[in-house]
Amino acid sequence: MYVRPAVAGDADFLWRILLEAYNWNGEQRFTAQQLAAEPHAARYLVGWPRRDDFGVIAQTDAGEPIGAAWARQLPESEPGYGFVAPDVPELSLGLLPEYRGRGYGRTLMEALIQVAAEGPSPIARLSLSVEDGNPALRLYTALGFTRVGRSGDSDTMVLDVRTCPTPLNSR
Template identity: 50%
Template sequence: MLRDATGDDIDLLHDLLLEAFNWDGTQRFTRAEVVADAHTHRYLGGWKRPDDFGLVATDDAGCPLGAVWARALPAATPGYGYVADDVPELGMAVARPHHGRGVGTALLAGCLEQANGLGWRAVSLSVEDGNAAARALYSRHGFVVVGRNGGSDTMLREL
């Protein structure tokens, strides 16, 4: 099941941001590095701001399986998948034991519905080279590559 992400989910979202950054199981970052990093702070610092939105997927007992979150970032402090000030950037991760069960599909579909309902014109994200599973998921949901940032593609989904 899906529920709205709240300010109380900040620790979970940090854990899942770490999961997203270490998507292939290689520990590129520690949790402490993610929490302390100024660039990654852009995604979750002060969560939940008035325009922030997202969802948490849970099992029947309410235990989190994954989450998606979004925030509009300004050009002066862009995220990895920045497109425009009026296009929120998504972050998303599913805990490794729950990969391949449709959790990511449910989260992404729910977030697109949420963004549309909130009146956003589009959403963007960044996907690293080699992350074929995530790239395929995003493509199935209508995201298209619109740019490049280092070893990652910036993808956009018009709403």
């Protein structure tokens, strides 16, 4: 597995991964069509890539995409579930089911945080939303995200990229 930057041609795959994130518990709560028609969900990807969007794709050695993490700034008038402020990009993350539990999610998150910290326009903070019961919470906590609020059945979490206590800053 290797990680590369997400590009314009990855839009369809990112929609596939957004569906995985919405259906994280294995139930098909949303179909691809329902997701595309759901205004909140569409905010995370419509028009990908916008100027400030950034993301990373995990691929097999054969070049097949298997997972992604990306981040987008959203305005207060059209917030995501993990909205904190317009200048705090909200991230989305997911892997195809058969590739989970091998450390790839953590690798994707570390790569995304690195792009946020060192990319062309450095980002101070990243936010996300994680629904109650999603074991991804453990990953986010291990990476240094802290809970800053609630939205429905989900925690809103934030990482201060500048003081990120991940292995990234000790490399």
